[in-house]
Amino acid sequence: MSMLSPESQTRRAFLRRSGQLALTGTALPFALNLAAIGEAAAFNAPAGDYKALVCVFLFGGNDYANTVLAYDDPSYNQYSAIRGGGAGQTAGGIALAKAALTPTRLNPITPPVDALGATSREYALHPAMTGLANLFNTGKAAVQLNVGPLVVPLTRAQYNNSNRTLYPRPPQLFSHNDQQSLWQSSSPEGSTVGWGGNMGDVVLQNSLNSNALFSCMSVSGNAVFLSGDTALQYQVSTSGAIKIRPATDTTVYGSSSVRSTIDSLIRQSRTHKLENEYNVVTARALAAEASVTNALALSPPAFGTAPNLRPFQATFGTDALSTQLQMVARLIKGRNVLGARRQVFFVSMGGFDLHDNLVAQQATLMGRLSTAMTAFYQATEEMGVAQQVTAFTASDFGRTLASNGDGSDHGWGSHHMVVGGAVNGQRLYGVAPPISVSDTKDAGGNYLPENAWHVGQGRLLPSTSVDQYAATLAKWFGVTDAEMPGVLPKIVNFGTAASRPDYPTDLGFMQ
Numbered sequence: 001m002s003m004l005s006p007e008s009q010t011r012r013a014f015l016r017r018s019g020q021l022a023l024t025g026t027a028l029p030f031a032l033n034l035a036a037i038g039e040a041a042a043f044n045a046p047a048g049d050y051k052a053l054v055c056v057f058l059f060g061g062n063d064y065a066n067t068v069l070a071y072d073d074p075s076y077n078q079y080s081a082i083r084g085g086g087a088g089q090t091a092g093g094i095a096l097a098k099a100a101l102t103p104t105r106l107n108p109i110t111p112p113v114d115a116l117g118a119t120s121r122e123y124a125l126h127p128a129m130t131g132l133a134n135l136f137n138t139g140k141a142a143v144q145l146n147v148g149p150l151v152v153p154l155t156r157a158q159y160n161n162s163n164r165t166l167y168p169r170p171p172q173l174f175s176h177n178d179q180q181s182l183w184q185s186s187s188p189e190g191s192t193v194g195w196g197g198n199m200g201d202v203v204l205q206n207s208l209n210s211n212a213l214f215s216c217m218s219v220s221g222n223a224v225f226l227s228g229d230t231a232l233q234y235q236v237s238t239s240g241a242i243k244i245r246p247a248t249d250t251t252v253y254g255s256s257s258v259r260s261t262i263d264s265l266i267r268q269s270r271t272h273k274l275e276n277e278y279n280v281v282t283a284r285a286l287a288a289e290a291s292v293t294n295a296l297a298l299s300p301p302a303f304g305t306a307p308n309l310r311p312f313q314a315t316f317g318t319d320a321l322s323t324q325l326q327m328v329a330r331l332i333k334g335r336n337v338l339g340a341r342r343q344v345f346f347v348s349m350g351g352f353d354l355h356d357n358l359v360a361q362q363a364t365l366m367g368r369l370s371t372a373m374t375a376f377y378q379a380t381e382e383m384g385v386a387q388q389v390t391a392f393t394a395s396d397f398g399r400t401l402a403s404n405g406d407g408s409d410h411g412w413g414s415h416h417m418v419v420g421g422a423v424n425g426q427r428l429y430g431v432a433p434p435i436s437v438s439d440t441k442d443a444g445g446n447y448l449p450e451n452a453w454h455v456g457q458g459r460l461l462p463s464t465s466v467d468q469y470a471a472t473l474a475k476w477f478g479v480t481d482a483e484m485p486g487v488l489p490k491i492v493n494f495g496t497a498a499s500r501p502d503y504p505t506d507l508g509f510m511q
Contacts (some may be wrong), residue, residue: 004325005085005485010295011472020373026431029485030151033401033471035049035308038351038387040118040328041389044457047124047139047340048093049208050340050341050342050385050388051206051337051341051342051343051388051390051476051477051478052332052335052343052344052385052388052389052390053109053118053199053288053343053344053345053390053391053392053394053473053477054345054346054347054376054390054391054392054395055067055184055196055225055330055345055346055347055394056253056321056324056327056347056348056349056369056372056373056390056391056392056393057180057183057184057220057225057346057347057348057349057366057393057394057395057396058348058350058351058352058369058393058394058395058396059178059180059348059350059351059352059396060350060351060353060354060395060396060399060413061147061176061179061352061353061396061397061398061399061410061414062089062174062352062362062365062393062395062399062414062415063304063352063354063358063407063408064151064357064398064399064411064414064415064460065079065083065131065361065396065399065401065408065458066094066096066126066358066362067125067126067362067366067414068095068123068125068145068291068415068428069101069124069125069126070121070122070123070141071098071101071105071106071122071123071124071467072120072121072122072245073119075121075122075435076089076403077097078169078435078436079096079401079435080092080095080434082401082402082403082437083401083402083403083456084215084437086405089157090405091332091359092463094358094359094403094406094407094408096126096127096359097306100127101124101125101127102124102359103123103127103130103133103398104124104125104126104127104129104130104131104133105122105123105126105135106122106123106124106125106133106136106137106143106428107235107426107440108123108427108428109426109427110424110427111428112145112428112429112430112431112432113431113432114431114432114433114434115431115432115433115434115449115450115453115463116434116449116450121432123143123348123371123428125366126361126362126363126366126370127363128364128366128367128370129366129367129369129370130370130399131370131371131373131374131375131501132369132370132373132374132419133370135373135374135377135419135425136304136375136417136425136426137271137426138425138426139423139425139426140377140386140419140420140421140423140425140426141377141417141419141420141423141425141426142417142424142426142428142429142509143413143418143419143427143428143429144415144416144417144418144428144429144430144464144469144509145285145428145429145430145431145433145462145464145467146413146415146430146431146432146453146462146464147414147415147416147430147462147464147465147466147468148397148398148412148413148431148460148462148464148465148466149179149182149183149186149411149412149465149466150170150412150462150465150466150467151168151169151170151490151493152168152493152494153465153493153500153502154167154169154450154461155452155461155486156447156451156453156454156455156461157447158459159448159455166342168243168271170182171188172188173397174410174459175188175189176353176396176410176413177189178509179396180396180478181224181395182466183394183395183396184196184224184394185225186221186466186467186488186489186490191224191226192224193224193228193229193272194223194224194225194226194227194228195225195470195474195487195488196216196223196225196226196228196232196344197216197224197225197226197227197228197229197233197344197415198228198229198230198344198486198487198488199344199474199477199479199487200215200216200226200228200230200231200344201228201229201230201231201486201487202478202479202483202486202487203215203231203286203341203342203494204228204230204231205230207344208299208341209338209339209340209341209342209343210339210340211288211291211340212231213232213234213288214229214234214283214288214291214292214339214343215231215340215342215343215344216228216231216232216233216234216343216344216345217233217234217235217236217322217328217331217343217344217345217346218234218235218236218345218347219232219233219235219236219237219238219327219328219345219346219347220324220346220347222445223348224347225346226344226346227288229427232466233346234288235392236292236325236327236331238320238323238324238326238327239301240292240293240296240327241288241289241292241293241296242289243289244266244282244285244286244289266273266282266283267282267283267286274508280350281364283387286477289441290485291337291338292331292334292338294334294337295330295331295333295337295338296330296333296334296335297334298330298333298334298337299311299312299329299330299333299334300389302388310326311326311329311330311333312326312329312375312378312379313328313378313382314374314375314377314378314379314382315375315378316371316372316373316375316379317368317370317372317375318377319349319372321347321348321349321351321369321372322368322371322372322375323373324347324348324372325347325373325375325376325391326375326379326398328347329347329376329380329383331343331345332380332383332385332389333383341480342477344477349365349368349369350397352365352396354408355401355404355406355407355408355409355449356406356408357406358405358406358407358408361419363468365440366487369393373391373417375384376419377391378393380420380421381421386420386421387420387422388421388422389421389422390418390419390422390423390473390476390510391418391419392418392419393416393417393418394416394466395409395414395416396458397409397410397411397412397413397414398411398412398413398414398415398459399414399459400437400456400457400459401435401436401437401456401457401459401460402437402456402458403459405449409457411457411459411460412459412461412462413459413460413461413462413463413464414454414460418473418509418510422476422510422511423509423510423511424508424509424510425511427508427509429464429508430507431453431463431464432462433453433454433460433463434449434450434452434453434454435458436450436451436454437454437456437457437458437472438450438451439451439456446467463493464503464507465494465503466492467490467493467494467505468491468492468494468495468503468504468505468507469496469507470485470487470488471484471488471491471505471506472505472506472507472508472509472510473510474488474494475505475506475510476510476511484505491505
């Protein structure tokens, strides 16, 4: 993939697909023969070579300030004052008590640098995130500070500038649907291609997977993140592959003959083109379901004797995110059956739009997130693939540092976590943002430094773009510099190619 505009890339992808399909000698439209596309120019990757990325999306916009919290006294006191904390660093308003943070205090190898150049900032995770704090402090996790969608690097003055051509903003800021789409695809709602799917395209072009259909897999329904030009997302449930019941059940309406007849009808060739293509797609779905079922048989949902009725020693919870990540772990264990050497997965949890009842509800959500991601990492260690699997969080946006009384409102930049054996862990990456909601300016009309990294009410102006975050993950996954603009078209606006070395395209959190 070369450095082309998105429009040129789309045209080139169409021509490439058409040519490859012609070589297969089929009459199928290109959308129905993705396996042939992926295998058109096969080359052999080293035996045992495998990597997987797992996107953990937090729908609703997670509150950043109560997820990765300021811990040193001066910073904590600023945070507490803004969020309504009580006297003596006790809880109050939507501020958490400092004493509750001691078990999840982060001990980085090097302290983060804040926007004023100081290195005195200390952090802790939410008190419910003990598992992730332990992974961080043992070098298996890292924090990326203040990351969010950007078209180009922006200062607060540029954000306020009316020249949108020179200083473009991400479209529809603070809108749930649009920001979810921007995080997943670099485009607002209505986008049909995501950067996870674009990485799937690279996998198919290099024919790293013998079955193209299992390159991008979702355990959370439809997600634009996993859709590419050639890569489709294959969706499974937390119970396994989604079956076509009349073709897979033992009987239909109590009759084995009816079941046999239906199975024959949906598999046989037809003279009518549309009927025939429908049967081709159905046959492909049946074959895929059988492959997934065989792969999952390597780690059945329950085995052994009580209380060890689980496929891994890692203790997954019973909530939705835990069961999704447990399914991802089972699919990774069956990767050889699926013929996969590179995979991108998508899981999610909701409930983060906490305009009200933030303190109580976020505690439950953070506990589930920490338990699920910790168990998933432990499962990768059990399977011997911890160095080959990386999980990372994403969300619509962060939220306001300012309290609205019982919660926080829609924001922009946020803090996120990356977990895995290949992570350069026990570090906080990026710029630690000042803790401020003030709009004070100096005599020359410029924002004071402590007010330059938010756009009102403590909504963080991202100092790191989603594209930089994604490019760092994609590079580890195997995407080359030449292929990167095809995966992330806006990455050309960052890094040395754009004369912005202060916005590097490799953030350094991956080995």
